[in-house]
Amino acid sequence: MNTRRFIVCLAAGFLLFAGLCPSAWAADSIKIGILGPMSFTQGEGHWNGATMAAEEINAAGGVKVGDKMMQIELVKVDTNEFLSIPDATNAVEMAISRNKVDFLVGGFRTEAVMVMQDIAMDAKKIFIGCGAATVEICTRVTENYDRYKYWFRLTPINAGYLGKVDFTLLGTVGAIMKKTLGLETLKVAVVAEKAAWAEGIVAAAEKTLPEKMGMEIVGIWRPSPVAKDCSAELAAIQRAGAHIVFTTFSSSVGLTFAKQMGELKIPAAAVGINVEAQKSGFWEATNGAGDYVLTINTYAPVKITESTLPFYTKYQERFKEAPNYTAGTYDALQILKAAVEEAGTLDSDALVPFLEKTDLVGTAGREVFDAAHDITWGPGYVTGLGTQWQEGKIQCVWPYNWEGITYEGTVPYKLAPWVVEAWKKKD
Amino acid sequence: MFLDILIDGLIKGSVYALLAIGFSLVLGVARIINIAHTALYMTSAYLIYIGTKQLGLPATVSIGAAIILTILLGLLIYRYFIRPIQEHEAAMLIATIAVAMMLQEVFLMTFGGHYLGVSPLVEGYTTILGVRVTWQHILALGLALVVLVGVRLFLFHTRMGLAIRATAQDREVANLMGMDVTRVAMATMAVSVGLASVAGAIVAPLVTVEPTMWMHPLIMMLAIVVLGGLGSIEGSFVGAYILGFAESMVVFMVPMGSFLKDSVALSIMILVLLVRPEGLFGVFFEEER
Numbered sequence: 111m112n113t114r115r116f117i118v119c120l121a122a123g124f125l126l127f128a129g130l131c132p133s134a135w136a137a138d139s140i141k142i143g144i145l146g147p148m149s150f151t152q153g154e155g156h157w158n159g160a161t162m163a164a165e166e167i168n169a170a171g172g173v174k175v176g177d178k179m180m181q182i183e184l185v186k187v188d189t190n191e192f193l194s195i196p197d198a199t200n201a202v203e204m205a206i207s208r209n210k211v212d213f214l215v216g217g218f219r220t221e222a223v224m225v226m227q228d229i230a231m232d233a234k235k236i237f238i239g240c241g242a243a244t245v246e247i248c249t250r251v252t253e254n255y256d257r258y259k260y261w262f263r264l265t266p267i268n269a270g271y272l273g274k275v276d277f278t279l280l281g282t283v284g285a286i287m288k289k290t291l292g293l294e295t296l297k298v299a300v301v302a303e304k305a306a307w308a309e310g311i312v313a314a315a316e317k318t319l320p321e322k323m324g325m326e327i328v329g330i331w332r333p334s335p336v337a338k339d340c341s342a343e344l345a346a347i348q349r350a351g352a353h354i355v356f357t358t359f360s361s362s363v364g365l366t367f368a369k370q371m372g373e374l375k376i377p378a379a380a381v382g383i384n385v386e387a388q389k390s391g392f393w394e395a396t397n398g399a400g401d402y403v404l405t406i407n408t409y410a411p412v413k414i415t416e417s418t419l420p421f422y423t424k425y426q427e428r429f430k431e432a433p434n435y436t437a438g439t440y441d442a443l444q445i446l447k448a449a450v451e452e453a454g455t456l457d458s459d460a461l462v463p464f465l466e467k468t469d470l471v472g473t474a475g476r477e478v479f480d481a482a483h484d485i486t487w488g489p490g491y492v493t494g495l496g497t498q499w500q501e502g503k504i505q506c507v508w509p510y511n512w513e514g515i516t517y518e519g520t521v522p523y524k525l526a527p528w529v530v531e532a533w534k535k536k537d
Numbered sequence: 538m539f540l541d542i543l544i545d546g547l548i549k550g551s552v553y554a555l556l557a558i559g560f561s562l563v564l565g566v567a568r569i570i571n572i573a574h575t576a577l578y579m580t581s582a583y584l585i586y587i588g589t590k591q592l593g594l595p596a597t598v599s600i601g602a603a604i605i606l607t608i609l610l611g612l613l614i615y616r617y618f619i620r621p622i623q624e625h626e627a628a629m630l631i632a633t634i635a636v637a638m639m640l641q642e643v644f645l646m647t648f649g650g651h652y653l654g655v656s657p658l659v660e661g662y663t664t665i666l667g668v669r670v671t672w673q674h675i676l677a678l679g680l681a682l683v684v685l686v687g688v689r690l691f692l693f694h695t696r697m698g699l700a701i702r703a704t705a706q707d708r709e710v711a712n713l714m715g716m717d718v719t720r721v722a723m724a725t726m727a728v729s730v731g732l733a734s735v736a737g738a739i740v741a742p743l744v745t746v747e748p749t750m751w752m753h754p755l756i757m758m759l760a761i762v763v764l765g766g767l768g769s770i771e772g773s774f775v776g777a778y779i780l781g782f783a784e785s786m787v788v789f790m791v792p793m794g795s796f797l798k799d800s801v802a803l804s805i806m807i808l809v810l811l812v813r814p815e816g817l818f819g820v821f822f823e824e825e826r
Contacts, residue, residue: 150650304796334796342545342788345668374669395654
């Protein structure tokens with residue numbers, strides 16, 4: 111009887127141990143922790159992009175590490191960073207210590223990414239960021255290279271570059287409005303959520319719009335990132351007679367604002383950053399009131415490179431939605447594969463120089479890291495896109511003859527009929 | 538600017554009033570601490586979404602079904618989470634917070650964190666004194682008034698209303714007088730949850746349906762009920778408009794500080810309480826009962 115009990119206990123203990131140490135069963139695989147808020151669109155983008163890449167790489171035989179072919183094994187790490195930063199730190203700690211991941215990819219909110227970055231750097235894990243835009247995350251690399259050299263940002267382009275695209279889009283729409291409606295001086299309402307990353311854009315707008323772009327600022331509104339009602343802001347904007355609303359939104363307020371603006375048919379063109387408008391669900395969530403909203407984006411059904419459209423189409427067919435920029439994890443895995451195969455090792459210190467030399471034509475453009483391990487922006491590299499909702503579809507409207515670039519599939523920008531009607535009458 | 542504040546504040550206040558009346562009834566009058574009240578409003582919104590968008594049912598059918606199902610859920614919550622601990626207010630508070638969090642997690646797991654939209658009952662907008670207002674907002678304004686009058690009539694002109702007020706005043710004496718206090722409490726819950734559900738039907742198209750949509754209204758409802766005077770339905774109604782006007786004033790007068798509108802509204806509540814700890818209509822509290 112005692113012997114039987116002993117055997118049962120031993121078996122149970124073994125099973126428990128095996129359950130707690132799943133990594134023991136997968137020694138011949140490369141474990142990549144995909145970090146993201148998995149219950150939200152952003153996390154789904156992280157996971158879906160990585161899943162597609164891992165499946166394609168594994169189907170082609172895997173990753174060649176020295177003489178050995180290794181399969182990619184993805185570990186879903188739900189950071190829950192929208193609701194709790196401590197959840198994010200716990201999740202990444204667990205991914206490193208318990209799941210024994212070799213690499214980390216993903217992250218979204220700057221506040222969470224900076225903490226997760228520190229944890230990853232302590233463990234000397236390569237971490238490719240696919241979500242947070244704040245410049246300072248990469249500045250850390252130049253300020254303390256030895257500690258932060260394992261960090262690379264792939265997507266999106268940093269907040270500084272986003273600002274440049276932002277003002278370019280504003281100038282483009284401004285020129286179209288002047289030409290189409292015969293307006294002389296454009297009045298702009300600046301609406302930016304009250305968040306750290308938006309401060310630089312607001313400060314630049316205050317200076318650039320009147321001094322360099324010849325536009326008049328009729329007011330600056332700073333709603334909460336999670337505001338549930340923007341009707342007062344919209345009433346004030348309408349009273350101010352704005353032709354354009356220059357938006358800077360990364361949170362849910364972008365949806366609220368666009369929805370109410372469309373429902374009230376405020377006679378102004380919404381241009382700028384609105385992360386919610388990058389998602390396929392935007393149309394349904396606004397009940398179609400989000401038509402004509404223009405936002406910076408990463409993906410659209412256009413040929414940025416040879417791999418963009420196949421990726422976009424396959425992603426949409428499989429996941430029933432368009433990829434958002436966090437689906438750049440697809441390219442992140444391709445970059446890791448290339449670096450590992452070239453270095454012939456999974457050792458982080460050995461891999462860093464190879465990652466620094468990355469020059470990959472990915473789905474979002476030519477991907478090259480700069481000295482701060484940040485993705486390079488500009489003609490010939492990743493440019494970003496301007497996409498507009500046109501009758502329920504996300505259409506790329508920029509670059510359109512910008513620096514000689516027009517991606518195949520790009521369509522002209524459209525002004526909302528009520529904007530045309532309002533300002534053609536008045537002017 | 539005055540007209541803008543007037544119109545916008547009135548509309549905003551109506552939305553808050555619609556949400557606050559049911560909460561005021563259950564918390565202020567019946568003394569049932571149900572923090573899950575706005576989570577039930579969220580449940581109603583999700584059920585309407587399921588009915589209209591996923592099952593393709595007509596809006597009226599979806600709204601009717603949502604109201605019935607939400608009331609049933611509210612009664613189950615009362616039966617299993619509130620009634621056993623009704624004598625212990627702190628326990629009731631914590632239990633209903635837990636219920637609200639559970640509902641949040643259920644919707645998060647089922648629908649993810651996606652922002653969803655419910656179609657308005659009445660589409661389009663109108664212009665009042667130069668300010669554009671959607672018809673759905675006007676509907677909220679009208680319904681807030683109807684609900685206020687209806688609740689008032691129910692409380693003061695029906696036997697059940699009298700029973701609710703009597704039970705709230707002294708549960709034991711009401712019981713000794715032969716009232717079925719459990720039945721009365723369940724009726725109060727049903728009416729209150731029904732109001733939350735109606736609010737969900739009217740307000741959901743104005744906001745975004747998502748798993749944390751119950752939190753902000755809860756904070757505002759607590760502020761409104763305390764500001765108006767605990768137990769006073771009219772007080773909550775007036776409190777709702779005060780906060781609505783305060784928010785509008787912040788946005789129009791300090792555009793750069795429009796993110797402060799909630800905190801300014803809540804600061805007004807604190808200021809009022811410093812001057813009148815019983816709230817604006819606290820004096821009438823006992824008379825109303």
